[in-house]
Amino acid sequence: MLMCWSCWGVGLDWASSDLNLTESLATDTADRPEEILEERRSLTKEKMKREMVTGVDQGIIMQGWLFKEVQHNVKTPWLRIRKHWFVLTQDSLDYYTNNELNAKQLGMLVLTSLCSVLWPDKGTYKGTGYWNITVYGRKHHYQLFTKHLNQCIQWACAIQNVINCKAPVETPTLLLIQDIEENCTNSEVLENIYKWNPILQHTQNPLYSPLLPFPYGIGAHHLKNTKGYTTLHDEAVKVFNSLQHLETEQDPIPLIQGILQTCLDLEPLRDEIYCQLIKQTSNPPHVGSISDLRNWQLLTCMSVTFLPSTTVLKYLRFHIKRSQDQFPKTEVYKYAEFIANSLVRTKCRKCVPSCEEILVLMRREEMSCIIHYAGSKFCKVTINSHSTAGEVVNSLLVTLGLGHSQNQFALFEQNLTDRWLVADDTVVADIITRFENLAINMEEPENQWKLYFKLYCFLDSSNIPKNNLEFTLLFEQAHEMVTKSYFPASEETLLALAALRLQFTIRDFTTHVPLPKLQELFPVHVLKARVQQSVKALLSTNNKGLSHLLPGALASSLWGSTTQKQKLEEEQLLKVRLKEEAAALMATIVEQWKQLPGMTQLEAMTTYLSIVREWSGYGATLFEVGAFMNSTVSVDQMLWLAVGAKGLALYKQGDVESMESFDYQQILSFEVTDRNTFKISLRRKDLLFESCKVQEIVQLIKIYSANHFKTQARSDHRSRPIITGSLANSHHCNLYSDSSTEET
DSSP: OOOOOOOOOOOOOGGGOOOOHHHHHHHHHHHOHHHHHHHHHHHHHHHHHHHHHHOOOTTEEEEEEEEEEOOOSSOOSSOOEEEEEEEEESSEEEEESSSSTTOOEEEEEEOOTTOEEEOOOHHHHHHHSOEEEEEEOSSOEEEEEESOHHHHHHHHHHHHHHHHHSOOOOOHHHHHHHHHHHTTTOHHHHHHHHHHOGGGSOOSSOOSSOSSOOOSSOTTHHHHHHHOOOOHHHHHHHHHHHHHHHTTOSSOHHHHHHHHHHHHHOTTHHHHHHHHHHHHTSSOSSTTSHHHHHHHHHHHHHHTTOOOOHHHHHHHHHHHHHHHHHSTTSHHHHHHHHHHHHHHHOOOOSSOOOHHHHHHHHTTOOEEEEEEETTTEEEEEEEOTTOBHHHHHHHHHHHTTOTTOSSEEEEEEEOSSOEEEOOTTOBHHHHHHHHHHHHHTOSOGGGOOEEEEEEEEOSOOSSOOTTSHHHHHHHHHHHHHHHTTOSOOOHHHHHHHHHHHHHHHHOSOOSSSOOOOGGGTSOHHHHHHHHHHHHHHHHHHHHHHHHHHSOHHHHHHHHHHSHHHHHHHHHHHHHHHHHHHHHHHHHHHHHHHHTOTTOOHHHHHHHHHHHHTTSTTTTSEEEEEEEEEOSSOEEOSOEEEEEOSSEEEEEETTOSSOSEEEEGGGOOEEEEEETTEEEEEOSSOEEEEEOTTHHHHHHHHHHHHHHHHHHHHHHHTSOOOOOOSOTTTOSEEESOSOTTOOOO
16 A cells, blocks of 8 residues: 655744844853863864864764764653764754774664654743754654754754755655645546545544655644643544544544634645545545544534635545435435535634534534623524624625615624624624533533624614614614613613613513513612711721720720721621612612602613713713823823714713713724734824724724715715725724824
């Protein structure tokens, strides 16, 4: 049987190294000039000595003394090295006992394009006092050490140059793929290629080497410590072993997920696994059997998760067409057709398919996704492995009759405490996988993540028809803002809103329907703040009374010994008072609810929104931001940044009036300066903000400001510059091209 070779050479990536060569060389030379001069004299003498004895060898590229790690079965906590004479030629790296003519050769590492060099790092130097390089060959590797960084780099560069000059190694499978591409129109030649090359066909024997070339040694080095991966060579062999187990596995989903995760983590491995699956689905012993279809099912899952390289993709499409021609009107034909259609739409996913997605893919079906909206309502949307959030939103707009709305909608990931915008190009199936992974370790089932369909940009919140679903969505989001303490109002106003919410939810007062939880009606944060303040005041009074009754030293001693006890008492008292105040608050809400008989749901919503509209921040999206700074102001506390259709405003949390506000005509530019930081430039100052939702804030500003200038251009019959470009491609936007425009 024809077997394949192992690995592929990798290029050097200095960008990933934590070593600053310029600084290190300068420091090394400056700190130890005597050692450098002695090293150079030593190298010159040794070179002359060997040349005098052996003559000038044109094949030698570099030679000199290096330390090599001594290999032992028992690991020791200290470094065990031995000094040898190393010689680098165009074909190999050899080492000898010394530099004499008759010196004994102790070892040889043959250099091919598949060899690789692991460059020096500071970590090894700090731990051992030596700089080291590691040279990986097919069967073994050399760990070489030297005290001088420049010498280490010279050897690494020289060895890497030899490797780079080698012709690429091509495995039998890679050569056969080229033959198939060249003869794809000649069926007779193709049949002979498959007939006389068993490596292209299904096998029940183990695979000892990968089908494609991989680098020796360090292919998966960056993931070795985090996920336990070894070399790409070994991982490829392991995956093939898993493929053979998959054919007889009763529950294949966990194994399929594991193989997909390995391919997602190790990108160079994807072509190899595609080739392994093509091999295992070519001329199997029993076409259409369960064992055969298991491979087709995994190939189906891979085709919706990531694509192979161009060469392997052509080979895959050829294999699919060949399988369809060989087995028409079979399950194999249906899987091949499904895969061919998937390859047209697939982009690299961020997550492997969930268990639910793999199950439907094995049946070549679509899956349903639950989207929540308008409070407790939800609908099921049919999606596939390629459906994006933008496509789902467009589908919901049609389904829910919101296609003519002036406002913009989006999907949000949300639980009881957090909410995150879903970008339009996000694959919804990736979100489902992430929710599935989070649910495994979730202690509170009611805090599960869900997908919500919501109003995103309030471009026209005043002219929404009251009998429309959009009006209900507006009401629900206003109520969510109230319960999450984003609506600054008196407790009396908040109680009135809670009563209106009860009227909307249950209609007229009744004792036959259970009441919702207080946090679903009223901002509990307001209640907690009030109770905490009263409890602290009560305990402070008691402590002052105790200090008056006792002498100073005794009171101080008692206070120090009972601090922990008092904290415990404070927590217990706070818990009791919260329970009492919550019950009293709920009773007050119910009493106000009783005064609303006959009020319809529409009237309750309208009254509720009329109260909320009185606040200047209504219709804007509020974000918690910190470190608001400019040339004259520096505020360290957390603020609210309100991003709305008319402009931006800054509020101290809980304040009704804004600290500062400015419309979009006053903004010259805005840009993302860091992952969690963005800057807004005005006429006379710059504003710098910190937030964990920078991308969402900037996206909203772009949409609102573009809409503002479009609207003004239509009303004034003159054009204004409009922001263009997507958030993904630009982090800086200028709102004006003419810097002399007057500030309004």
